[in-house]
Amino acid sequence: KPLPHIPHNKLQWFVGDIPLLARMAKEKGSTSYAFDDTAARLGPVSQVVVGLGDSWANKILGFGQAIVVLSDSQEIHDVLVNRADEFDRSKMISALFASTLPQGMLALPTKEQFKHHKRYLGITMSNPYLARMTPRIVDSMQELIDLWATSAKRLENNGVINALDDIRLATIDVIASITFGQSFYGVKASQEHLDANPSAGASSRPEIPQMAADLETLLDTIGDGVMFPFPSLLPWLTRTFNRKWLKAITKTHANLRRRLYTAQADYALEGNSERPAAHKADNVLEMILEREREDKEKGLQALSEAEVIDELMTFALGGSETTATTMQWSVKILANHPAVQRKLRAELLAKLPSIAVRPPTYSEISDEVNLPYLSAVLYEILRCSRTASAVARDATRDTVLLGYPIPKGTQMILPIGMVQQMESDESKDATDGLASVRSPSSQRGRKTGYWAADKVLLFDPERWLREDGSFNATAGPWLPFSAGFRGCFGQKLALIELRMFLSMVQVNFFLDALPEEFNTWTARETVTNHPVQCYIRPILWDNMEKIFG
Numbered sequence: 240k241p242l243p244h245i246p247h248n249k250l251q252w253f254v255g256d257i258p259l260l261a262r263m264a265k266e267k268g269s270t271s272y273a274f275d276d277t278a279a280r281l282g283p284v285s286q287v288v289v290g291l292g293d294s295w296a297n298k299i300l301g302f303g304q305a306i307v308v309l310s311d312s313q314e315i316h317d318v319l320v321n322r323a324d325e326f327d328r329s330k331m332i333s334a335l336f337a338s339t340l341p342q343g344m345l346a347l348p349t350k351e352q353f354k355h356h357k358r359y360l361g362i363t364m365s366n367p368y369l370a371r372m373t374p375r376i377v378d379s380m381q382e383l384i385d386l387w388a389t390s391a392k393r394l395e396n397n398g399v400i401n402a403l404d405d406i407r408l409a410t411i412d413v414i415a416s417i418t419f420g421q422s423f424y425g426v427k428a429s430q431e432h433l434d435a436n437p438s439a440g441a442s443s444r445p446e447i448p449q450m451a452a453d454l455e456t457l458l459d460t461i462g463d464g465v466m467f468p469f470p471s472l473l474p475w476l477t478r479t480f481n482r483k484w485l486k487a488i489t490k491t492h493a494n495l496r497r498r499l500y501t502a503q504a505d506y507a508l509e510g511n512s513e514r515p516a517a518h519k520a521d522n523v524l525e526m527i528l529e530r531e532r533e534d535k536e537k538g539l540q541a542l543s544e545a546e547v548i549d550e551l552m553t554f555a556l557g558g559s560e561t562t563a564t565t566m567q568w569s570v571k572i573l574a575n576h577p578a579v580q581r582k583l584r585a586e587l588l589a590k591l592p593s594i595a596v597r598p599p600t601y602s603e604i605s606d607e608v609n610l611p612y613l614s615a616v617l618y619e620i621l622r623c624s625r626t627a628s629a630v631a632r633d634a635t636r637d638t639v640l641l642g643y644p645i646p647k648g649t650q651m652i653l654p655i656g657m658v659q660q661m662e663s664d665e666s667k668d669a670t671d672g673l674a675s676v677r678s679p680s681s682q683r684g685r686k687t688g689y690w691a692a693d694k695v696l697l698f699d700p701e702r703w704l705r706e707d708g709s710f711n712a713t714a715g716p717w718l719p720f721s722a723g724f725r726g727c728f729g730q731k732l733a734l735i736e737l738r739m740f741l742s743m744v745q746v747n748f749f750l751d752a753l754p755e756e757f758n759t760w761t762a763r764e765t766v767t768n769h770p771v772q773c774y775i776r777p778i779l780w781d782n783m784e785k786i787f788g
């Protein structure tokens with residue numbers, strides 16, 4: 240049974256839209272396309288009915304639900320930013336993360352505990368803190384560049400390097416370095432492996448470090464739960480029956496606890512007198528310990544050990560896979576756009592000449608005014624790569640969306656990947672026509688322009704540039720990090736990592752076109768929507784000039 244008044248597909252008895260979800264999973268690698276497909280046909284507010292939907296039988300059996308899809312970017316922004324009290328983080332999302340990090344931000348509803356954690360950790364996304372972390376990002380990126388330079392020398396004619404794990408390990412190294420003050424040295428291990436085996440091929444790598452394999456198991460388990468029909472049972476089912484997950488979480492917890500106890504012991508040994516204030520701490524763990532001391536002195540409540548462990552886990556899981564997925568898409572996309580690579584490199588060398596001799600600093604790399612094309616390329620990669628295809632919210636009370644009644648408890652999907660990739664000026668008249676049914680806060684106006692319909696599906700960084708060449712961040716809908724109080728906590732860190740990655744890769748290498756069989760676009764959606772293949776053919780620019788003149 241669908242929710243009354245809201246457009247829906249022709250439903251199949253007992254299972255509703257499950258066949259559509261299954262077809263999209265099979266054909267496109269993700270059930271999330273069922274929401275995009277429904278929205279594209281039925282308009283800005285529609286619904287996907289899973290199982291028994293909104294029926295009384297479902298209230299007894301608990302098999303399925305009617306999920307409302309909101310696909311108008313202006314209203315999505317309004318729901319996320321201005322109507323957060325009416326639409327909270329979905330219980331389904333909390334259930335996905337509840338077994339692995341029950342007291343981490345990703346799983347917590349927007350109540351006092353969540354706000355306390357966000358205040359506690361907020362310093363880690365401040366400009367001074369990110370500036371101090373930038374050399375750590377640079378170190379890991381440099382290790383990746385060195386690894387690819389060594390591998391490139393071993394490339395045979397038409398040979399390729401499998402970059403999937405290299406990129407994943409680099410992002411895990413970065414996040415470990417920022418969180419604990421020490422990298423996992425996953426990329427360095429690969430370099431040592433190549434150095435020790437001069438006859439090994441360009442893609443030859445040692446076994447993935449155990450910590451990285453365990454993190455992957457945890458992420459896969461979270462991803463496998465998406466669209467599970469009984470989300471509230473997920474944490475219990477995972478803890479009781481998933482042996483692989485149990486092993487991975489036990490080992491990861493032991494590792495995090497060991498790092499926590501070592502940091503606590505070092506901290507106690509060093510004494511308190513000379514300690515830096517929390518905002519000057521050298522890594523997230525040290526910052527937490529420093530905050531703890533300050534809060535205890537003020538008689539405020541510190542985080543418990545379980546809460547600290549879960550937030551360290553939040554950084555490790557939330558901060559690595561998302562960024563790695565975006566980097567993987569970026570090298571694939573750039574290899575298919577040689578002119579973009581040349582223009583990006585030219586901008587970097589002209590506007591940041593020091594980049595030829597040393598990596599950029601935080602203020603240099605984050606300067607959107609000085610580096611408009613880098614910003615445009617990055618925004619366009621994030622627009623096209625659909626790293627997070629959708630976010631979910633639950634209505635906390637009976638309310639109205641674009642004139643449609645939404646009962647309390649309804650789950651809503653906001654397909655951010657689809658709207659930023661597809662909403663064009665063709666829908667402008669229809670969008671303008673919604674003015675009278677928009678919420679009072681939304682009626683204050685649209686925050687972005689529209690994409691031109693004939694180019695909306697293309698990869699085209701120029702769309703982000705004004706006529707005078709300056710960067711325009713509001714040229715069209717763009718929501719890869721979601722928005723509002725529950726939007727991505729790590730957005731600033733992710734953007735710095737990505738800007739550094741793109742710059743360092745592009746200044747060092749030209750990413751050559753790939754043979755067809757290594758240039759496929761199949762994706763698989765777990766927690767993020769990641770490419771199944773990620774190969775590269777990096778050519779050092781010096782060699783490029785020798786080869787192509």
Ligand code: HEM
Binds near residue numbers: 328553730
């Ligand atoms: C390209 C990289 C990234 C993308 C595309 C991305 C995207 C997202 C999205 C779409 C959400 C959901 C927000 C919502 O429900 O409205 C989210 C949440 C979150 N992200 Fe990211 N993210 C990225 C990198 C990071 C990094 C580096 C961290 C580092 C700590 C991070 C930490 C988090 C956390 C803690 C949340 C939960 C926030 C909350 O519950 O309020 N993310 N991210």
